[in-house]
Amino acid sequence: MMGILTGEEGDPVALENVSARGRVILVCEHASRLLPKALGTLGLSDEALASHIAWDPGALAVSRLLAEKLDATLVFQRFSRLVYDCNRPPESPAAMPEKSEVFEVPGNAALDEAARNARTDALYRPFRDRLGALVKGRIREGRAPVIVTVHSFTPVYFGKPRAVEIGILHDADARLADAMLAAAGPAYRTLRNEPYGPEDGVTHTLKEHGLSNGVPNVMIEVRNDLIQDEAGQRVVADYLAGLLIESLPAVQ
Ligand SMILES: [Zn+2]
Numbered sequence: 001m002m003g004i005l006t007g008e009e010g011d012p013v014a015l016e017n018v019s020a021r022g023r024v025i026l027v028c029e030h031a032s033r034l035l036p037k038a039l040g041t042l043g044l045s046d047e048a049l050a051s052h053i054a055w056d057p058g059a060l061a062v063s064r065l066l067a068e069k070l071d072a073t074l075v076f077q078r079f080s081r082l083v084y085d086c087n088r089p090p091e092s093p094a095a096m097p098e099k100s101e102v103f104e105v106p107g108n109a110a111l112d113e114a115a116r117n118a119r120t121d122a123l124y125r126p127f128r129d130r131l132g133a134l135v136k137g138r139i140r141e142g143r144a145p146v147i148v149t150v151h152s153f154t155p156v157y158f159g160k161p162r163a164v165e166i167g168i169l170h171d172a173d174a175r176l177a178d179a180m181l182a183a184a185g186p187a188y189r190t191l192r193n194e195p196y197g198p199e200d201g202v203t204h205t206l207k208e209h210g211l212s213n214g215v216p217n218v219m220i221e222v223r224n225d226l227i228q229d230e231a232g233q234r235v236v237a238d239y240l241a242g243l244l245i246e247s248l249p250a251v252q
Contacts, residue, residue, distance in 0.1 A: 043106025
């Protein structure tokens with residue numbers, strides 16, 4: 001299989017607010033439900049392609065508001081996680097899932113090595129390399145960077161409602177998560193490592209770019225019903241920006 005993206009589909013990695021002066025580097029791996037034209041619909045219905053399996057609804061909007069409030073650079077993937085989930089390493093079956101929650105993904109069934117490599121080269125490597133270069137550059141400049149990844153999750157998963165509203169997730173480095181959880185007020189039901197945790201394989205970006213560089217890091221999961229419109233996105237972004245601003249001095 002040849003390259004997946006045509007020239008006119010552009011760079012798979014988007015960087016915004018590159019000249020920001022703040023410490024935070026925002027990352028949104030699941031920002032988009034866009035599919036490369038070469039892959040069609042992956043055999044999915046419009047309903048499935050609009051759902052949380054294709055992207056994290058609201059996450060990019062919240063990330064952009066946070067970028068503004070925190071004077072932070074934002075890095076996001078412009079294509080759907082169904083093609084390549086940039087929060088998974090290439091060897092993980094979840095990087096190109098054959099099934100996502102209740103949906104089979106026909107276009108991901110029995111991919112051969114060439115097809116997997118083509119997706120990895122088109123979407124994952126540029127994302128990992130650009131983010132990695134940004135983090136290392138900030139370290140060299142002595143800017144004490146902090147990595148914050150922003151996600152959203154579905155309120156009902158496998159038919160079960162989820163009570164958690166905001167998850168603060170971490171892997172082996174809990175410094176930033178601890179500070180944020182200590183600062184979290186009663187506005188939202190904010191919990192540690194919910195609705196996922198490191199055991200679910202969701203901390204790849206944190207490990208690859210945070211732990212490996214000694215850079216403090218956290219993954220934020222917002223229940224997507226709270227951020228389905230601009231009003232909700234603003235309220236949640238205000239809350240998260242407050243938590244982060246209060247917490248950053250604790251992670252020098
Ligand atoms: Zn996500």
